[in-house]
Amino acid sequence: MQSLRSLAGKNKTWALALAGLLAVLALAAALLARAQGGCVARVYQDGVCIRTVDLSRVREPFRFTVTDAHGHENTVEVEPGRIRVVQANCPDQTCVRTGWIGTGVRPIVCLPARLTIRLEAGAPDVDAVAR
């Protein structure tokens, strides 16, 4: 009886310790996943990811230019938490007009250059944008 009770007490301690540890790990994983979501921008050229920018780690603004074999040029500007196409030589300028993105599901698309900039899906506020 006595030994059984002490065994029960030990099991309980172990179980609670294990539960505590797992709870901490699970919460850490959940927080990490949430923190990453919506902060990483990926630049795709013709469906292939050519550059990944973690917008949450940007401290100083910077620019880079994406070119292709057909003479298309898109200059991308990055600031802490957001990204845009600041200049492009496409005739429609839709990519430039889209402006900054930093949250949500709306991508930047330059059709003539087949360039897209998408944010990694975290917990999006909506599933799609009708335009």
Added chain:
Amino acid sequence: MERTVHAPARRAAALCLCLLLLAGCAGPGAAQSRPAETELFAMDTYMHLRAWGPEAEAALAELSAMLQRLDGQLSVTDPGSEIWAVNHADGAPTALSGDAFTLLSRTLDFCAGTRGALDVTLYPVSRAWGFTTGDYRVPDPEELARLLPLVDCSAVTLDADARTVTLPPGAELDLGAAAKGYAGALAAELLARRGVRAAMLDLGSSTICLTGRKPDGSDWRIAVQDPEDPAAYAGVIACGPGSICTSGGYERYFIAEDGAVCWHILDPSTGRPAKAGLLSVTVLCPDALTGDLLSTALFVMGPERAADWWRAHGGFECILIDENRNILVTEGAADRFTPMGAYTHAELTVIGREE
């Protein structure tokens, strides 16, 4: 005694499991809630396809092949397309595939019913404005007067037995307002056949097709873009299965030398950008082809004619944003639409069955 030993342990284990599941749902590790995804450039736009379930991967592969095939058949600028052949037949009958024939005959029926708000033979005029190439310009009145007689969908002759189409010399078709909708309707059939129960096909944002509900059973949340701010939403629609099709002047436009905004949705009766008082039209319709055709037609009609059309025909719901930033929403969509951003306090008019 045994119970007192195991109950806390079991409870602790259950707690762990719950927390792990929670973490799994929030993070990228949840295999069940993670969709298969494909993106492609087709039909002059960027498409993003998502589907859930065991059949999703194979269905999306089949779907993107189908979209590329339809693009090749229906493109107005591709010299290898069926539509190109029709537009360059110089008055001779041209044979069509089953898909192109079905799409064209359904589109012609629809155009005839709109009494001029939508015309599938508008291509010579939209080309004059440069909307097909991106070389934007304002055609002079003489040029428009010369081109407008070519715009007449009643002059298109279909032969259902031979499956051919004949255009008057000089006339040209453009299925731009219909092709994505037709693709969406075919896609919905394909997904159903494949047993896919949840999918969201964003066929270039102007046509969004929803299969089933979200995997967690909730409604899809589709934002309507603020026509004057590409970074903002005018509101959000809670949707079940069906299509959401949008037409807005902001999609493709240029500023003329005199400062006028010239957008790509043209009024077939004038050959000029349609300015009937609306900035955007969003149509909710079970059939994506009907929804796609309607969104353009209602934009050209303007708010009063659009409301009359809805009362007379039904079968869809719509959300209209007018030039004064008022929102008009048909009865059936009123409960599903929540204005947002600059439109949070906008005047919201519900269009009812009775005038």
